[in-house]
Amino acid sequence: MKPFFIIGNWKLNGNTIFVKNYINKIKNFLNKKKLNYCKISIAPSYTYLYLSNIYLNNTKIALTAQNVDINLSGSFTGEISINMLKDIGVKYVIIGHSERRIFHKETNEYISKKFHIIKSNDLIPILCIGETKLEKDMNQTKDICAKQIDVILNDQGVQAFNNTIIAYEPIWAIGSGKSANPIEVQNIHKFIRDYIAQKDLNISKNIIIQYGGSINENNIDMFIKQKDINGFLIGKASLTAENFISIVKKAEKIISSIH
Ligand code: PGA
Numbered sequence: 001m002k003p004f005f006i007i008g009n010w011k012l013n014g015n016t017i018f019v020k021n022y023i024n025k026i027k028n029f030l031n032k033k034k035l036n037y038c039k040i041s042i043a044p045s046y047t048y049l050y051l052s053n054i055y056l057n058n059t060k061i062a063l064t065a066q067n068v069d070i071n072l073s074g075s076f077t078g079e080i081s082i083n084m085l086k087d088i089g090v091k092y093v094i095i096g097h098s099e100r101r102i103f104h105k106e107t108n109e110y111i112s113k114k115f116h117i118i119k120s121n122d123l124i125p126i127l128c129i130g131e132t133k134l135e136k137d138m139n140q141t142k143d144i145c146a147k148q149i150d151v152i153l154n155d156q157g158v159q160a161f162n163n164t165i166i167a168y169e170p171i172w173a174i175g176s177g178k179s180a181n182p183i184e185v186q187n188i189h190k191f192i193r194d195y196i197a198q199k200d201l202n203i204s205k206n207i208i209i210q211y212g213g214s215i216n217e218n219n220i221d222m223f224i225k226q227k228d229i230n231g232f233l234i235g236k237a238s239l240t241a242e243n244f245i246s247i248v249k250k251a252e253k254i255i256s257s258i259h
Contacts, residue, residue: 003038043065097169111151131144133172
């Protein structure tokens with residue numbers, strides 16, 4: 001069985017004290033409770049990855065980066081390469097987040113290059129996809145998701161999706177306080193899995209499909225119960241260790257009651 005993978009995306013938040021306290025609290029929690037169904041990760045900003053990696057030493061908490069450059073080295077002022085991330089213990093890299101698509105004008109083609117550089121250096125991409133409110137209202141969600149996946153499928157083939165994560169994040173649900181409907185999310189997740197299955201059944205079975213968009217402790221139940229929802233990418237509700245831990249605790253409880 002795939003672990004239910006919960007990632008806290010801290011976005012542009014935190015400082016050294018925050019990192020220390022947060023990780024200590026999670027470590028204390030994990031010392032008391034063994035996770036049987038969930039896997040967890042945090043995604044601090046670049047500046048705190050190194051420190052986080054030191055604090056995370058000897059724990060099962062994986063380290064996720066929020067971004068990466070498409071180049072390995074050279075004259076690219078302000079950029080961070082995949083080798084640098086690997087060097088400081090990063091395992092997963094978020095790409096295609098709508099905040100980068102919107103505020104940094106990242107295109108599907110550019111995101112595909114990031115996907116490639118991550119995969120070819122043996123780290124794991126978390127590819128964020130999802131539609132705007134307007135696209136949802138026009139019933140275009142599946143087309144948009146397919147298009148965002150297609151660029152990578154066409155450039156790199158289905159094999160590139162082996163051991164990767166897709167995070168379905170409807171843009172209108174992110175940071176809005178209003179999550180999507182879990183049944184509708186299940187429908188989209190199934191569509192995504194079937195879409196990959198048309199090319200390779202095994203890869204589609206193994207792919208982790210997370211949901212992200214205003215997830216919190218009070219709305220996770222129905223999401224967790226859906227067959228094709230394999231984890232969460234959480235922004236706001238991951239910004240205190242207490243909230244993050246409550247979500248993980250509750251997820252463990254719900255999943256244990258299903259099995
Ligand atoms: P949110 O963010 O949980 O604050 O909606 C999710 C995300 O952007 O990954």
